[in-house]
Amino acid sequence: MASVPASCPRPPQAAVRHLLPLPLQLQLVCRLRRLPLPQLGLSAAARRGEALPRAAEGGDGRAAAKEEEVDEEDEEEDVGGREAGEDDVARGAEGAGAARGSGRFAADYISLGIxxxxYEVVEVKANGSVSTEKISRRQLLKSSGLRLRDTRSVDPSLWLMNSMPSLLVREQAILLNLGSLRAIAMHERVLIFNYNSPGGKVFLELLRPRLNPRNINGGPAMPFQLEVVEAALLSRIQRLERRLMHVEPRVATLLEVLPNRLTGDVLEQLRLSKQSLVExxxxxxxxxQMLIDLLEDPHEIRRICIMGRNCTLDKVSDDMECSVPLEKQVAEEEEEEIEMLLENYLQRCESCHGQAxxxxxxAREMEDSIAVNLSSRRLEVSRVELLLQVGTFCVAVGALIAGIFGMNLKSYLENNTWAFWATTGGIAVGAVAGFFIMYKYLKDRKIL
Incomplete structure (x- = not known):
């Protein structure tokens, strides 16, 4: 009977062990475990290098061989049992480690959802009803048909990045960003962000009377989105004109007072007025510039006209194509009205900008005049300082001569009574002569 090596496990199933011979069982198991194929037909004693029992030794040799085979089978069963136990322990340890690892992963996992x-907005509908509601970004995009990048111009959290005025026209909405006013105008409603800001309050005050049917006076009503656009432009222009009317009298008063009255308060008022005018x-x-760009782009104006209608724009000729001819005629008339409306507010804006x-x-010319006046005064002060320095130099020369005679050394002049008066007169005449000589020199060099 062939022996089984300890490195290759026994087949786990008893049925396979009884159906297949032992060599085939060993080949099958070793191929599955990818172990080297053992040498069959050798006993444990032969593998240890001991001599094989000879058949000539008789029945004792055969009995000893059978006993060795039985011992080898018992040893193989013990080794297989130990290996199976070790495999079970290893699998148990791996399962416990995996359980501990999954537990740590579940404990350390933190949800990072954004x-x-x-947004808290004021909704104004076409019938004039006003309501305050909270709307999420997802709901806003779904109801207005906008994309995520379109909302950047009206997002209140990005007011530092989007300070430039803009009027963006999309398929189902118009996005307005005019200073502190940020709104989304749709076919039947408008959503106002930052409704407590000055721009939002003025916009609401101008929009609500326009939606009242009593204020139409029997004339044709404009589409709701055009009413919103006109109210937004009007509120912005009126705010600019009010600021101009507030600054203009103050600047005119300062121009009359200056440059004769140069005080710290007057100069500070001039600086603040200039800052307001620059802003x-x-x-x-x-x-x-926004209105000019909008007037130069007729495609955007036509997109405003077809909003809420069964009309499209031809991609090649950019002409309006409507399913109902009457709607096309109305849309063309609205296009002319929008151009006239934008042109009117452009003129008012240009007037305000030009006056500012x-x-x-x-104010800048007055600042230049003040600077020239101050420079002239500084020049006069510098001339006086230079004359004083020249006079001081001449007197210092006379003091030097007087100091020389005061050294208590004998010069034989102290014995003469006329020496004092002659020396004093010479010092005075020399100082005056030196002063006039220096003055004439500075005049000739155009320093004074």
């Missing part, structure tokens, strides 16, 4: 922003001119200029620039130029 909180979706929620006003910058805002009016940005709004003017003129006042700013006057």
């Amino acid at each position: 909180r979706e922003p929620v 006003l001119g910058s805002r009016a200029g940005d709004l003017k 620039e003129r006042l700013l130029d006057s």
Whole structure:
């Protein structure tokens, strides 16, 4: 009977062990475990290098061989049992380690979900009803048909990045960013962000009377989105004009007082007025540029006209195509009205911007005049200082001569009574002569 090596385990199933011969069982198991194939037909004694029992020795030799085979089988069973026990322990340890690892992973796992922003807005509908509601970004995008990047211009949290005025036209909405006013105008409603800001309050005050049917006076009503756009532009222009009316009298008063009255308070008021004019001119200029860009792009104006209608724009010719001819005619008339509306507010914005620039130029000219006046005064002071320095130099020369005679050394002049008066007169005449000589020199060099 062939012996089984300790490195290759026994077949686990008893049925396979009884059906297949032992060599085939060993080959099958070793191939599955990828172990080297053992040498069959050798006993444990032969593998240890001992001599094999000879058949000539008779029955004792055969009995000894049978006993060795039985011992080898028992040894193999013990080794297989130990290996199976070790495998079970290893699998148990691996399972326990995996359980501990999964427990640590579950304990250390932290959810990193980002909180979706929620906006508090004022909703104004076409019938004039006003309500305050909270809407998430997902709901806002779903209801307005906008994309995520479109909301950057009206997001209140990005007001530092989006300070430039803008009017973006999309398929189902118009996004307004005019200073502190940020709104999304749709076909039947408008959502106002930062409704407590000055721009939002003025916009609401101008929009609500326009939606009242009593204020139409029997005339044709404009589409809701055009009412919103006009109210937004009007609120922005009126705010700029009010600031201009507040700054203009103050600047005119300062221009009358200066440059005769140069005090710290007057100069501080001039600085603040100039700062206000710079800010006003910058805002009016940005709004003017936005209106110019919108007027130069008829595609955007036509997109406003077809909003809420069964109309499309041809991609090649950019002409309006409507399913109902009457809607096309109305849309073309609205296009002309929008152009006239934008042109009107552009003129008002240019007037405000031009007046602010003129006042700013006057303030800058006054600053230049003040600078020249102060420079003239500093020049006069410098001339006086130079004359005093020349006189001091001449007197210092006379003091030097007097110091020489005061050294208590005999010069044979102290015995003469006329020496004192002659020396004093010479010092005075020399100082005056030196002063006039220096003065004439400075005049010739155009220093004084």
